Amino acid sequence: MNILAIDTSNDILGIALLNEEKIIGEYITNIKKNHSVRVMPAIERLLQDCGIVPAELEKIVVAKGPGSYTGVRIGVTIAKTMAWSLGIPLSGVSSLAVLAASPRYFNGYISPLFDARRGLIYTGLYQYRNGHLETVMDDRNILAEEWAEKLKELQAPVLFTGNDVTLHQETFQLQLSENAFFAKMTEYNPRPGELGRLGMHLPAEEIHSFSPNYIRLVEAEAKWLEKQEQKNDKL
Structure with missing residues:
Protein backbone atom coordinates (compact mmCIF):
# COMPACT_ATOMS: atom_id res chain seq x y z
CA MET A 1 0.00 0.00 0.00
CA ASN A 2 1.53 3.32 -1.09
CA ILE A 3 0.62 6.06 1.40
CA LEU A 4 1.17 9.80 1.07
CA ALA A 5 1.37 11.70 4.37
CA ILE A 6 0.92 15.49 4.51
CA ASP A 7 1.61 17.81 7.45
CA THR A 8 1.32 21.59 7.11
CA SER A 9 -0.27 22.17 10.51
CA ASN A 10 2.56 24.35 11.86
CA ASP A 11 5.82 25.90 10.60
CA ILE A 12 6.90 22.38 9.68
CA LEU A 13 6.15 21.32 6.13
CA GLY A 14 6.37 17.55 6.09
CA ILE A 15 5.62 15.13 3.24
CA ALA A 16 6.26 11.39 3.36
CA LEU A 17 5.79 8.47 1.04
CA LEU A 18 5.67 5.05 2.66
CA ASN A 19 4.29 1.57 2.47
CA GLU A 20 3.80 -1.17 5.04
CA GLU A 21 7.47 -2.15 4.85
CA LYS A 22 9.43 1.10 4.78
CA ILE A 23 9.55 4.89 4.58
CA ILE A 24 10.24 5.43 0.89
CA GLY A 25 10.95 9.14 1.17
CA GLU A 26 10.49 12.17 3.41
CA TYR A 27 10.60 15.92 2.84
CA ILE A 28 10.80 18.22 5.90
CA THR A 29 11.45 21.91 6.32
CA ASN A 30 11.10 24.09 9.42
CA ILE A 31 10.89 27.60 8.01
CA LYS A 32 8.22 30.28 8.08
CA LYS A 33 7.24 30.29 4.44
CA ASN A 34 3.86 30.04 2.77
CA HIS A 35 2.82 26.38 2.76
CA SER A 36 0.11 27.07 0.18
CA VAL A 37 2.65 27.68 -2.57
CA ARG A 38 5.20 25.08 -1.44
CA VAL A 39 3.26 21.96 -0.55
CA MET A 40 2.19 20.79 -4.02
CA PRO A 41 5.68 21.23 -5.55
CA ALA A 42 7.07 19.32 -2.55
CA ILE A 43 4.60 16.48 -3.12
CA GLU A 44 5.33 16.37 -6.84
CA ARG A 45 9.10 16.35 -6.30
CA LEU A 46 8.94 13.60 -3.66
CA LEU A 47 6.77 11.38 -5.86
CA GLN A 48 9.05 11.99 -8.82
CA ASP A 49 12.22 11.25 -6.83
CA CYS A 50 10.68 8.04 -5.47
CA GLY A 51 9.42 6.90 -8.87
CA ILE A 88 -8.67 6.67 -2.47
CA PRO A 89 -9.31 6.74 1.30
CA LEU A 90 -8.29 9.59 3.58
CA SER A 91 -7.42 9.41 7.28
CA GLY A 92 -6.67 12.23 9.72
CA VAL A 93 -4.25 12.09 12.65
CA SER A 94 -3.77 14.51 15.53
CA SER A 95 -0.83 16.81 14.84
CA LEU A 96 0.16 16.42 18.49
CA ALA A 97 0.13 12.62 18.24
CA VAL A 98 2.55 12.85 15.32
CA LEU A 99 4.91 14.90 17.47
CA ALA A 100 4.56 12.44 20.37
CA ALA A 101 5.31 9.44 18.16
CA SER A 102 9.07 9.88 17.74
CA PRO A 103 10.40 9.56 21.35
CA ARG A 104 9.18 5.98 21.74
CA TYR A 105 12.25 5.26 23.86
CA PHE A 106 10.92 7.33 26.80
CA ASN A 107 9.67 5.31 29.76
CA GLY A 108 6.94 7.66 30.94
CA TYR A 109 4.40 10.13 29.65
CA ILE A 110 4.94 12.30 26.57
CA SER A 111 3.54 15.83 26.31
CA PRO A 112 3.92 17.29 22.80
CA LEU A 113 3.09 20.95 22.54
CA PHE A 114 2.65 23.90 20.20
CA ASP A 115 2.61 27.46 21.50
CA ALA A 116 -0.81 29.14 21.22
CA ARG A 117 0.30 32.58 22.48
CA ARG A 118 -0.67 34.50 25.62
CA GLY A 119 0.58 31.69 27.85
CA LEU A 120 -1.61 29.10 26.14
CA ILE A 121 -0.44 25.88 24.50
CA TYR A 122 -1.92 23.11 22.42
CA THR A 123 -1.01 19.85 24.08
CA GLY A 124 -2.14 16.39 25.13
CA LEU A 125 -0.67 13.46 27.01
CA TYR A 126 0.52 10.25 25.37
CA GLN A 127 2.33 7.08 26.35
CA TYR A 128 3.79 4.08 24.57
CA ARG A 129 2.35 0.78 25.76
CA ASN A 130 3.39 -2.50 24.19
CA GLY A 131 4.88 -0.60 21.28
CA HIS A 132 1.72 1.39 20.52
CA LEU A 133 1.17 5.10 21.11
CA GLU A 134 -1.90 5.64 23.30
CA THR A 135 -3.73 8.80 24.29
CA VAL A 136 -3.75 9.36 28.06
CA MET A 137 -5.33 12.85 28.04
CA ASP A 138 -7.09 14.29 25.01
CA ASP A 139 -5.63 17.19 23.02
CA ARG A 140 -6.56 20.58 24.42
CA ASN A 141 -5.87 24.32 24.47
CA ILE A 142 -4.74 25.22 27.98
CA LEU A 143 -2.56 27.61 29.93
CA ALA A 144 0.95 26.22 30.31
CA GLU A 145 0.85 26.86 34.07
CA GLU A 146 -2.45 25.00 34.43
CA TRP A 147 -1.10 22.08 32.38
CA ALA A 148 2.02 21.91 34.53
CA GLU A 149 -0.09 21.76 37.69
CA LYS A 150 -2.21 18.97 36.23
CA LEU A 151 0.86 16.93 35.24
CA LYS A 152 2.43 17.46 38.64
CA GLU A 153 -0.43 15.46 40.16
CA LEU A 154 0.67 12.39 38.19
CA GLN A 155 3.96 12.26 40.13
CA ALA A 156 5.55 10.54 37.13
CA PRO A 157 8.18 11.39 34.48
CA VAL A 158 6.92 13.54 31.60
CA LEU A 159 8.85 14.25 28.41
CA PHE A 160 8.04 17.57 26.72
CA THR A 161 8.71 17.82 23.00
CA GLY A 162 8.22 20.27 20.15
CA ASN A 163 9.84 23.36 18.72
CA ASP A 164 8.01 25.60 21.23
CA VAL A 165 9.06 23.71 24.35
CA THR A 166 11.79 26.21 25.22
CA LEU A 167 9.17 28.96 25.54
CA HIS A 168 7.58 27.15 28.49
CA GLN A 169 10.43 25.05 29.83
CA GLU A 170 10.87 27.13 33.00
CA THR A 171 7.19 26.68 33.90
CA PHE A 172 7.40 22.89 33.62
CA GLN A 173 10.69 22.64 35.47
CA LEU A 174 9.31 24.73 38.33
CA GLN A 175 6.22 22.57 38.78
CA LEU A 176 7.48 19.07 37.95
CA SER A 177 11.06 19.39 39.15
CA GLU A 178 12.92 16.08 38.60
CA ASN A 179 9.92 14.62 36.72
CA ALA A 180 10.28 17.13 33.89
CA PHE A 181 12.29 15.87 30.90
CA PHE A 182 12.90 17.63 27.61
CA ALA A 183 13.45 16.13 24.17
CA LYS A 184 16.56 16.90 22.16
CA MET A 185 16.45 19.49 19.38
CA THR A 186 16.64 16.75 16.74
CA GLU A 187 13.32 15.36 18.04
CA TYR A 188 11.38 18.64 17.93
CA ASN A 189 10.11 18.28 14.35
CA PRO A 190 7.07 16.03 13.79
CA ARG A 191 8.09 13.34 11.30
CA PRO A 192 5.74 12.87 8.33
CA GLY A 193 6.83 9.23 8.23
CA GLU A 194 5.37 8.82 11.74
CA LEU A 195 2.19 10.53 10.53
CA GLY A 196 1.84 8.01 7.74
CA ARG A 197 2.53 5.11 10.10
CA LEU A 198 -0.07 6.28 12.62
CA GLY A 199 -2.72 6.73 9.95
CA MET A 200 -1.91 3.66 7.89
CA HIS A 201 -4.62 1.43 9.35
CA LEU A 202 -7.06 4.04 10.65
CA PRO A 203 -10.61 3.96 9.28
CA ALA A 204 -11.28 6.19 6.29
CA GLU A 205 -12.93 9.57 6.84
CA GLU A 206 -15.99 10.70 4.93
CA ILE A 207 -14.11 13.02 2.60
CA HIS A 208 -16.70 15.76 2.10
CA SER A 209 -17.57 16.14 5.79
CA PHE A 210 -14.03 15.72 7.14
CA SER A 211 -12.80 18.92 8.76
CA PRO A 212 -9.73 20.08 10.69
CA ASN A 213 -9.52 19.95 14.48
CA TYR A 214 -8.71 23.52 15.42
CA ILE A 215 -9.60 22.88 19.11
CA ARG A 216 -10.24 26.58 19.62
CA LEU A 217 -11.79 29.20 17.40
CA VAL A 218 -9.41 31.64 15.82
CA GLU A 219 -9.43 35.00 17.56
CA ALA A 220 -11.44 36.77 14.86
CA GLU A 221 -14.21 34.16 15.01
CA ALA A 222 -14.28 34.21 18.81
CA LYS A 223 -14.64 38.00 18.87
CA TRP A 224 -17.41 37.86 16.26
CA LEU A 225 -19.36 35.28 18.26
CA GLU A 226 -18.88 37.31 21.43
CA LYS A 227 -20.35 40.37 19.73
CA GLN A 228 -23.32 38.34 18.46
CA GLU A 229 -24.01 37.05 21.96
CA GLN A 230 -23.86 40.59 23.34
CA LYS A 231 -26.37 41.74 20.69
CA ASN A 232 -28.71 38.88 21.51
CA ASP A 233 -28.54 39.70 25.20
CA LYS A 234 -29.75 43.23 24.45
CA LEU A 235 -32.76 42.05 22.43
Missing part, protein backbone atom coordinates in the same frame (compact mmCIF):
# COMPACT_ATOMS: atom_id res chain seq x y z
CA ILE A 52 5.76 6.88 -7.84
CA VAL A 53 2.93 8.41 -9.87
CA PRO A 54 -0.26 9.69 -8.22
CA ALA A 55 -2.29 6.83 -9.67
CA GLU A 56 -0.18 4.41 -7.61
CA LEU A 57 -1.15 6.04 -4.31
CA GLU A 58 -3.61 4.02 -2.25
CA LYS A 59 -4.23 6.26 0.75
CA ILE A 60 -3.72 9.83 1.97
CA VAL A 61 -2.98 10.61 5.64
CA VAL A 62 -3.07 14.20 6.87
CA ALA A 63 -2.23 15.98 10.12
CA LYS A 64 -5.64 17.39 11.06
CA GLY A 65 -4.58 19.82 13.81
CA PRO A 66 -4.39 21.49 16.19
CA GLY A 67 -1.90 24.10 15.08
CA SER A 68 -1.83 27.09 12.80
CA TYR A 69 -5.36 27.82 11.55
CA THR A 70 -4.15 28.54 8.02
CA GLY A 71 -1.61 25.73 8.00
CA VAL A 72 -4.07 23.08 9.15
CA ARG A 73 -6.64 24.23 6.59
CA ILE A 74 -4.12 24.07 3.74
CA GLY A 75 -3.06 20.51 4.51
CA VAL A 76 -6.60 19.20 5.01
CA THR A 77 -7.89 20.89 1.85
CA ILE A 78 -5.11 19.44 -0.31
CA ALA A 79 -5.48 15.99 1.26
CA LYS A 80 -9.25 15.98 0.67
CA THR A 81 -8.84 17.16 -2.91
CA MET A 82 -6.23 14.52 -3.74
CA ALA A 83 -8.15 11.71 -2.04
CA TRP A 84 -11.37 12.62 -3.84
CA SER A 85 -9.76 13.07 -7.26
CA LEU A 86 -7.79 9.81 -6.98
CA GLY A 87 -10.70 7.89 -5.45
Whole structure:
Protein backbone atom coordinates (compact mmCIF):
# COMPACT_ATOMS: atom_id res chain seq x y z
CA MET A 1 0.00 0.00 0.00
CA ASN A 2 1.53 3.32 -1.09
CA ILE A 3 0.62 6.06 1.40
CA LEU A 4 1.17 9.80 1.07
CA ALA A 5 1.37 11.70 4.37
CA ILE A 6 0.92 15.49 4.51
CA ASP A 7 1.61 17.81 7.45
CA THR A 8 1.32 21.59 7.11
CA SER A 9 -0.27 22.17 10.51
CA ASN A 10 2.56 24.35 11.86
CA ASP A 11 5.82 25.90 10.60
CA ILE A 12 6.90 22.38 9.68
CA LEU A 13 6.15 21.32 6.13
CA GLY A 14 6.37 17.55 6.09
CA ILE A 15 5.62 15.13 3.24
CA ALA A 16 6.26 11.39 3.36
CA LEU A 17 5.79 8.47 1.04
CA LEU A 18 5.67 5.05 2.66
CA ASN A 19 4.29 1.57 2.47
CA GLU A 20 3.80 -1.17 5.04
CA GLU A 21 7.47 -2.15 4.85
CA LYS A 22 9.43 1.10 4.78
CA ILE A 23 9.55 4.89 4.58
CA ILE A 24 10.24 5.43 0.89
CA GLY A 25 10.95 9.14 1.17
CA GLU A 26 10.49 12.17 3.41
CA TYR A 27 10.60 15.92 2.84
CA ILE A 28 10.80 18.22 5.90
CA THR A 29 11.45 21.91 6.32
CA ASN A 30 11.10 24.09 9.42
CA ILE A 31 10.89 27.60 8.01
CA LYS A 32 8.22 30.28 8.08
CA LYS A 33 7.24 30.29 4.44
CA ASN A 34 3.86 30.04 2.77
CA HIS A 35 2.82 26.38 2.76
CA SER A 36 0.11 27.07 0.18
CA VAL A 37 2.65 27.68 -2.57
CA ARG A 38 5.20 25.08 -1.44
CA VAL A 39 3.26 21.96 -0.55
CA MET A 40 2.19 20.79 -4.02
CA PRO A 41 5.68 21.23 -5.55
CA ALA A 42 7.07 19.32 -2.55
CA ILE A 43 4.60 16.48 -3.12
CA GLU A 44 5.33 16.37 -6.84
CA ARG A 45 9.10 16.35 -6.30
CA LEU A 46 8.94 13.60 -3.66
CA LEU A 47 6.77 11.38 -5.86
CA GLN A 48 9.05 11.99 -8.82
CA ASP A 49 12.22 11.25 -6.83
CA CYS A 50 10.68 8.04 -5.47
CA GLY A 51 9.42 6.90 -8.87
CA ILE A 52 5.76 6.88 -7.84
CA VAL A 53 2.93 8.41 -9.87
CA PRO A 54 -0.26 9.69 -8.22
CA ALA A 55 -2.29 6.83 -9.67
CA GLU A 56 -0.18 4.41 -7.61
CA LEU A 57 -1.15 6.04 -4.31
CA GLU A 58 -3.61 4.02 -2.25
CA LYS A 59 -4.23 6.26 0.75
CA ILE A 60 -3.72 9.83 1.97
CA VAL A 61 -2.98 10.61 5.64
CA VAL A 62 -3.07 14.20 6.87
CA ALA A 63 -2.23 15.98 10.12
CA LYS A 64 -5.64 17.39 11.06
CA GLY A 65 -4.58 19.82 13.81
CA PRO A 66 -4.39 21.49 16.19
CA GLY A 67 -1.90 24.10 15.08
CA SER A 68 -1.83 27.09 12.80
CA TYR A 69 -5.36 27.82 11.55
CA THR A 70 -4.15 28.54 8.02
CA GLY A 71 -1.61 25.73 8.00
CA VAL A 72 -4.07 23.08 9.15
CA ARG A 73 -6.64 24.23 6.59
CA ILE A 74 -4.12 24.07 3.74
CA GLY A 75 -3.06 20.51 4.51
CA VAL A 76 -6.60 19.20 5.01
CA THR A 77 -7.89 20.89 1.85
CA ILE A 78 -5.11 19.44 -0.31
CA ALA A 79 -5.48 15.99 1.26
CA LYS A 80 -9.25 15.98 0.67
CA THR A 81 -8.84 17.16 -2.91
CA MET A 82 -6.23 14.52 -3.74
CA ALA A 83 -8.15 11.71 -2.04
CA TRP A 84 -11.37 12.62 -3.84
CA SER A 85 -9.76 13.07 -7.26
CA LEU A 86 -7.79 9.81 -6.98
CA GLY A 87 -10.70 7.89 -5.45
CA ILE A 88 -8.67 6.67 -2.47
CA PRO A 89 -9.31 6.74 1.30
CA LEU A 90 -8.29 9.59 3.58
CA SER A 91 -7.42 9.41 7.28
CA GLY A 92 -6.67 12.23 9.72
CA VAL A 93 -4.25 12.09 12.65
CA SER A 94 -3.77 14.51 15.53
CA SER A 95 -0.83 16.81 14.84
CA LEU A 96 0.16 16.42 18.49
CA ALA A 97 0.13 12.62 18.24
CA VAL A 98 2.55 12.85 15.32
CA LEU A 99 4.91 14.90 17.47
CA ALA A 100 4.56 12.44 20.37
CA ALA A 101 5.31 9.44 18.16
CA SER A 102 9.07 9.88 17.74
CA PRO A 103 10.40 9.56 21.35
CA ARG A 104 9.18 5.98 21.74
CA TYR A 105 12.25 5.26 23.86
CA PHE A 106 10.92 7.33 26.80
CA ASN A 107 9.67 5.31 29.76
CA GLY A 108 6.94 7.66 30.94
CA TYR A 109 4.40 10.13 29.65
CA ILE A 110 4.94 12.30 26.57
CA SER A 111 3.54 15.83 26.31
CA PRO A 112 3.92 17.29 22.80
CA LEU A 113 3.09 20.95 22.54
CA PHE A 114 2.65 23.90 20.20
CA ASP A 115 2.61 27.46 21.50
CA ALA A 116 -0.81 29.14 21.22
CA ARG A 117 0.30 32.58 22.48
CA ARG A 118 -0.67 34.50 25.62
CA GLY A 119 0.58 31.69 27.85
CA LEU A 120 -1.61 29.10 26.14
CA ILE A 121 -0.44 25.88 24.50
CA TYR A 122 -1.92 23.11 22.42
CA THR A 123 -1.01 19.85 24.08
CA GLY A 124 -2.14 16.39 25.13
CA LEU A 125 -0.67 13.46 27.01
CA TYR A 126 0.52 10.25 25.37
CA GLN A 127 2.33 7.08 26.35
CA TYR A 128 3.79 4.08 24.57
CA ARG A 129 2.35 0.78 25.76
CA ASN A 130 3.39 -2.50 24.19
CA GLY A 131 4.88 -0.60 21.28
CA HIS A 132 1.72 1.39 20.52
CA LEU A 133 1.17 5.10 21.11
CA GLU A 134 -1.90 5.64 23.30
CA THR A 135 -3.73 8.80 24.29
CA VAL A 136 -3.75 9.36 28.06
CA MET A 137 -5.33 12.85 28.04
CA ASP A 138 -7.09 14.29 25.01
CA ASP A 139 -5.63 17.19 23.02
CA ARG A 140 -6.56 20.58 24.42
CA ASN A 141 -5.87 24.32 24.47
CA ILE A 142 -4.74 25.22 27.98
CA LEU A 143 -2.56 27.61 29.93
CA ALA A 144 0.95 26.22 30.31
CA GLU A 145 0.85 26.86 34.07
CA GLU A 146 -2.45 25.00 34.43
CA TRP A 147 -1.10 22.08 32.38
CA ALA A 148 2.02 21.91 34.53
CA GLU A 149 -0.09 21.76 37.69
CA LYS A 150 -2.21 18.97 36.23
CA LEU A 151 0.86 16.93 35.24
CA LYS A 152 2.43 17.46 38.64
CA GLU A 153 -0.43 15.46 40.16
CA LEU A 154 0.67 12.39 38.19
CA GLN A 155 3.96 12.26 40.13
CA ALA A 156 5.55 10.54 37.13
CA PRO A 157 8.18 11.39 34.48
CA VAL A 158 6.92 13.54 31.60
CA LEU A 159 8.85 14.25 28.41
CA PHE A 160 8.04 17.57 26.72
CA THR A 161 8.71 17.82 23.00
CA GLY A 162 8.22 20.27 20.15
CA ASN A 163 9.84 23.36 18.72
CA ASP A 164 8.01 25.60 21.23
CA VAL A 165 9.06 23.71 24.35
CA THR A 166 11.79 26.21 25.22
CA LEU A 167 9.17 28.96 25.54
CA HIS A 168 7.58 27.15 28.49
CA GLN A 169 10.43 25.05 29.83
CA GLU A 170 10.87 27.13 33.00
CA THR A 171 7.19 26.68 33.90
CA PHE A 172 7.40 22.89 33.62
CA GLN A 173 10.69 22.64 35.47
CA LEU A 174 9.31 24.73 38.33
CA GLN A 175 6.22 22.57 38.78
CA LEU A 176 7.48 19.07 37.95
CA SER A 177 11.06 19.39 39.15
CA GLU A 178 12.92 16.08 38.60
CA ASN A 179 9.92 14.62 36.72
CA ALA A 180 10.28 17.13 33.89
CA PHE A 181 12.29 15.87 30.90
CA PHE A 182 12.90 17.63 27.61
CA ALA A 183 13.45 16.13 24.17
CA LYS A 184 16.56 16.90 22.16
CA MET A 185 16.45 19.49 19.38
CA THR A 186 16.64 16.75 16.74
CA GLU A 187 13.32 15.36 18.04
CA TYR A 188 11.38 18.64 17.93
CA ASN A 189 10.11 18.28 14.35
CA PRO A 190 7.07 16.03 13.79
CA ARG A 191 8.09 13.34 11.30
CA PRO A 192 5.74 12.87 8.33
CA GLY A 193 6.83 9.23 8.23
CA GLU A 194 5.37 8.82 11.74
CA LEU A 195 2.19 10.53 10.53
CA GLY A 196 1.84 8.01 7.74
CA ARG A 197 2.53 5.11 10.10
CA LEU A 198 -0.07 6.28 12.62
CA GLY A 199 -2.72 6.73 9.95
CA MET A 200 -1.91 3.66 7.89
CA HIS A 201 -4.62 1.43 9.35
CA LEU A 202 -7.06 4.04 10.65
CA PRO A 203 -10.61 3.96 9.28
CA ALA A 204 -11.28 6.19 6.29
CA GLU A 205 -12.93 9.57 6.84
CA GLU A 206 -15.99 10.70 4.93
CA ILE A 207 -14.11 13.02 2.60
CA HIS A 208 -16.70 15.76 2.10
CA SER A 209 -17.57 16.14 5.79
CA PHE A 210 -14.03 15.72 7.14
CA SER A 211 -12.80 18.92 8.76
CA PRO A 212 -9.73 20.08 10.69
CA ASN A 213 -9.52 19.95 14.48
CA TYR A 214 -8.71 23.52 15.42
CA ILE A 215 -9.60 22.88 19.11
CA ARG A 216 -10.24 26.58 19.62
CA LEU A 217 -11.79 29.20 17.40
CA VAL A 218 -9.41 31.64 15.82
CA GLU A 219 -9.43 35.00 17.56
CA ALA A 220 -11.44 36.77 14.86
CA GLU A 221 -14.21 34.16 15.01
CA ALA A 222 -14.28 34.21 18.81
CA LYS A 223 -14.64 38.00 18.87
CA TRP A 224 -17.41 37.86 16.26
CA LEU A 225 -19.36 35.28 18.26
CA GLU A 226 -18.88 37.31 21.43
CA LYS A 227 -20.35 40.37 19.73
CA GLN A 228 -23.32 38.34 18.46
CA GLU A 229 -24.01 37.05 21.96
CA GLN A 230 -23.86 40.59 23.34
CA LYS A 231 -26.37 41.74 20.69
CA ASN A 232 -28.71 38.88 21.51
CA ASP A 233 -28.54 39.70 25.20
CA LYS A 234 -29.75 43.23 24.45
CA LEU A 235 -32.76 42.05 22.43
